[in-house]
Amino acid sequence: MKAKLIRITTVPLSLKVLLKGQHRFMSEHFEVIGVSSPGKELADVKKDEGVEVIEIDMSRKITPIKDIISLWNTYRFLKREKPEIVHTHTPKAGIVGMLAANLAGVPHRLHTVAGLPLMESAGTKRKILEFVEKLTYASANMVYPNSKGLYDYILKNNYTDKHKLKVIGNGSSNGIDTSFFSPGQVSEAQKDSLRKEFNIKNEDFVFVFVGRLVGDKGINELVKAFSLLNKTEDPQRRFKLLLVGPLEQELDPLPEDILKEIKDNPDIIDAGFQKDVRPYFAVSDVLAFPSYREGFPNVVMQAGAMGLPSIVSDINGCNEIIIEDQNGIIVPVKNSEKLYKAMERMKSDTQYYQKLKMNARPMIESRYEQSEVWNALLSEYKKLIKERDYRV
Structure with missing residues (x-):
């Protein structure tokens, strides 16, 4: 028995x-x-x-x-x-x-x-x-x-x-099930359909956040950093911020100015809760996850398994999955200025970004299968x- x-x-x-x-x-x-x-x-x-x-x-x-x-x-x-x-x-x-x-x-x-x-x-x-x-x-x-x-x-x-x-x-x-969270699990047709739905162009550099849209997850800092990053007239520097997750206003409400920016900024895409997040990782370039506290965040492992480098806050779990300058960037908690600079570097320093991207999946496979x-x-x-x- x-x-x-x-x-x-x-x-x-x-x-x-x-x-x-x-x-x-x-x-x-x-x-x-x-x-x-x-x-x-x-x-x-x-x-x-x-x-x-x-x-x-x-x-x-x-x-x-x-x-x-x-x-x-x-x-x-x-x-x-x-x-x-x-x-x-x-x-x-x-x-x-x-x-x-x-x-x-x-x-x-x-x-x-x-x-x-x-x-x-x-x-x-x-x-x-x-x-x-x-x-x-x-x-x-x-x-x-x-x-x-x-x-x-x-x-x-x-x-x-x-x-x-x-x-x-x-x-x-x-x-993390790296056979399920794998770039090969999302077809080109799926990616094209999603890009069309959200008006994401091939030249857009896409930051993705996956999780509850609440203050504790660093959404206030993320929206502020992205808004600063997005204030450019350079056609070669097009950015999108893809937010994948539910609003939880009853538990940890976002302030009105942040809600307004999410709603009114055409380059911020509020996709809501999604049962399967893999296609959203697949059309993105970097995970931005500036959470205030975590245990051991699945999202960071999932993004890595999907081949994405990450920008994370210097907190439990995140600073173990991500190793600075190897598969991502670690920034101080509640610091939108440092977050902005990390986001800027991901786009401007192509060689650096490609190095992080190349390491992203192998570093998850070797430690967290x-x-x-x-x-x-x-x-x-x-x-x-x-x-x-x-x-x-």
Whole structure:
């Protein structure tokens, strides 16, 4: 009989997208159950991954009453299922899942840290988030930061002991499927169609951003930098900015002047959320990703696998995937002037750009191939179970 592995995320989209393919892979070795809040994506996980899924309502915000209910429901579920491993992802799933697993006596309680919202918080809110983070780690047997930067940050702030911390492989929660994210997967006809739809000319130099259009992702700085870059009358210097992702005004609203610039500037293309981002990378020249905080951003790996160099901010994850002057440029956080200069260099220094572009895909293939990440995590699971068997 296979040991039972339960993976928990706050919202079903995380279970579906952030861990895509991993559930099916792990189901060859474990009885896998996915747990998340209700949503159609949960049914997609069941269908696509071939694993059982369970709905337990969880809120992304600080909601004490709802959180206690989530904790109780998760505890009862785990007590009934008696899993060998509970592995949580995302902050709220972490605190609910790790506390419940500890109370239920689950032998292996594992939590992956893929970003820390508290980094951009202050005052009372930060203190609450830090307390929750420490409580999550205290309830876990092992904590897996998905980047070396997060590992160092957690240690520096004394959120947990060093013996509980480990980075799996070279980082990343799920790696990257480089056969799927490959330039050859997008046909010339697809690219021509997309260029025609968005009025992108062959001579245009296209910067692409993929992600939520919110302040924390550096959209304000990106729009300001692009607007400055775009103020040229030189017909040889045509630029486009392709924004691929949803607006989330209710969580982290963009200011009115930025929204107006996105709407009114004919060279800024707001493509909205797209299920398949590969064609958008394929018609672009550079990924511009000036985020304030990340765990280990899939977007930067995806762009690299599609052959694009990147401009990223000097933050966890980004500054590990991108190596300065090899496959991209690293700029300070919240600095539109430095971002502008990096964007300008990508266009003006052709030899430099071609060098970065040539390195982009090989540097992802050699470090973050998905199968390597999955097997490293599987080895960790097996090692933990074997150690327990010896103890028993």
